[in-house]
Amino acid sequence: MTAPDSQEGLEAQIAQWRQYVQRRRELRTTDADELEDHLRGSVDELVAAGLSHDEAFLVAVKRMGSLDELSREFAREHSERLWKQLVLTGAGDTGTVADSRSRRTLWVMIGCAAGAAASIKVPELFGQHLGDDGVFYATNIGLFTLPWLAGFLAWRRQAPRVVLAVLAALFALGAVAANVYPLGEESQSLVITTIHLPIALWLVVGVAYVADDWRSPRRHMDFIRFTGEVFVYFVLIALGGGVLVAFMFGTFEAIGVKPDTFIGQWLLPCGAMAAVVVAGWLVEAKQSVVENIAPVLTRLFTPLFTAVLLAFLVAVGVTSSRIDVEREALILFDLLLVVVLGLLLYSISARDPFAPPGGFDKLQLALVLSALAIDALVLLEITGRVTEYGTTPNKAAALGENVILLVNLAGSALLLWQFIRRRRRFAALERWQTGHLPVYAAWAWIVVFVFPPVFGYV
Structure with missing residues (x-):
């Protein structure tokens, strides 16, 4: 076992510190290299002055200040990055390979969002209608959009086949749970299924999110943060969508056209399903903004x-x-x-x-x-x-x-x-x-x- 005050112990602490630094999207790899160089230099000076490796590391990190302060400093020095993060899907990547990857990611997201939007209308081909079959839509709501979000994340992580098989099996299990039991409209079991099944399926999305390193507690914490950020983005999208619906209703009604059916049967349900996927993509592509x-x-x-x-x-x-x-x-x-x-x-x-x-x-x-x-x-x-x-x-x-x-x-x-x-x-x-x-x-x-x-x- 490595002694905590050895050189190897110091390297482990620096590696952990760098892992945390690289979570901040404001800081590029070159920035992390620069910060690590400063940290190592400070540690070397403190060790030469007589401090232990462990003490020198803690003092050096304290001297550098909090990561929020460092991020603000780099943002001031490279203010153009914020605009790149807001406008470009690649969060500032400018290389040909990175741009190509960003474009592919955008198109995959659009395809998954369109799939989620279409999924909520597919049941109408089999006689189910949003306004009349509330039990069916209430229990299946998570199955219309979360498999598409999980698919997008699995593609992003290049998930192995075994993870894809697990995802497919769990979503199929969710479909069984939503549709096999005879639940009436006044049933308490309907209420608890409607509440708990989306939670279970969201944690299935977590399997796709951590597919690249499912053993890491840090990746599990990243998924928790991803959950909060998706919620923030979804609320922002919903607020913007509410303004769009209000303008659409008012402008069309002014010329004698009532868009009630289109808004209620198409725009709101399809838009809500697609928005979940879009919110997930926004967290992945522009994480530093919401962070x-x-x-x-x-x-x-x-x-x-x-x-x-x-x-x-x-x-x-x-x-x-x-x-x-x-x-x-x-x-x-x-x-x-x-x-x-x-x-x-x-x-x-x-x-x-x-x-x-x-x-x-x-x-x-x-x-x-x-x-x-x-x-x-x-x-x-x-x-x-x-x-x-x-x-x-x-x-x-x-x-x-x-x-x-x-x-x-x-x-x-x-x-x-x-x-x-x-x-x-x-x-x-x-x-x-x-x-x-x-x-x-x-x-x-x-x-x-x-x-x-x-x-x-x-």
Whole structure:
């Protein structure tokens, strides 16, 4: 085993640092080379002054400053890069091979987006209609677009055949889950399938995303960040699409033409399916643009959500009110906890792992502890209702999800506390979060496949 203070240990630390640097799309390979040269020079000077390799590395990284500051410095020196990233699909690549690859990527994306848009209309050839067959479209919504996004990512990663076979098998399994069970419009099993199947299928997309290095925890964390960035881009596309629809409706209505049918039956459903693929492509092609936005959003909403959760806990204590655990309330509380977990995950993925603990880490700990307290209250209410009145598909699914979230939040709180106290490295928190991805996937598939027949499809 390599001693932590040896030359080999130093090389391993520098390699880890460079891997983190290369995640920043603002910095080219030549920039990373320049930064590494500065880092090595500083380390050599400190070692010559009598510091150990490990101490010299930590001091040298601290002297260089945070990666955000370095990125801003390079952006100022090379301001033309931002325009290239915004306008060109290759994020600044200018070589013939890189341009050719970027054009191929663009056309593959267009083909996949068109496939997703067409997929939601194909069922009409077999007698299904969007306005009349809500159960079919609700359960199959993820199957119209996510296989196309997974196909695009698998092409980008040059996924091996075994990965392609796994993807095909899992999406086929999803199609079976969506269409085999007799679920009525008032069925609770329909609700939980509609919610959980897209989650399970999104984690199948994660298999395509990490196809080039599926064993790496860092790639798993990259997929978590990819998930948040796709959401940001999709919302932006949806806002722009809303403006387009408003202008289309107004201008055509002004000349006596009502585009209601075209908008409702074609533009909105097809556009929504295609937008998921486009959002995924945007994250891949122009990642550095949203990388500058998303951390700002997490820093903005983390204190706001912390304040809301603390206020809720105070209100529960003052009023002695019990939490309503009916279906809508369960979904609301689960969404709230998922948003909190999302804020934590995204801030983790965007954080410099070498930076020391600071005030924002303490704020995140307060957020996690507040969410943990609320999760415990919800679990107590669900357990009490199940004991008194028996279980339902909704309550059983919520019970399992809240137990998983409770374990995740409790572990996150402990690791954050230890990191703030400088007893654990930040990497331990990253490994804890990425290790839960298979747990979420397994639970989603269990809810989709096992719950409907167990509860009699009610």
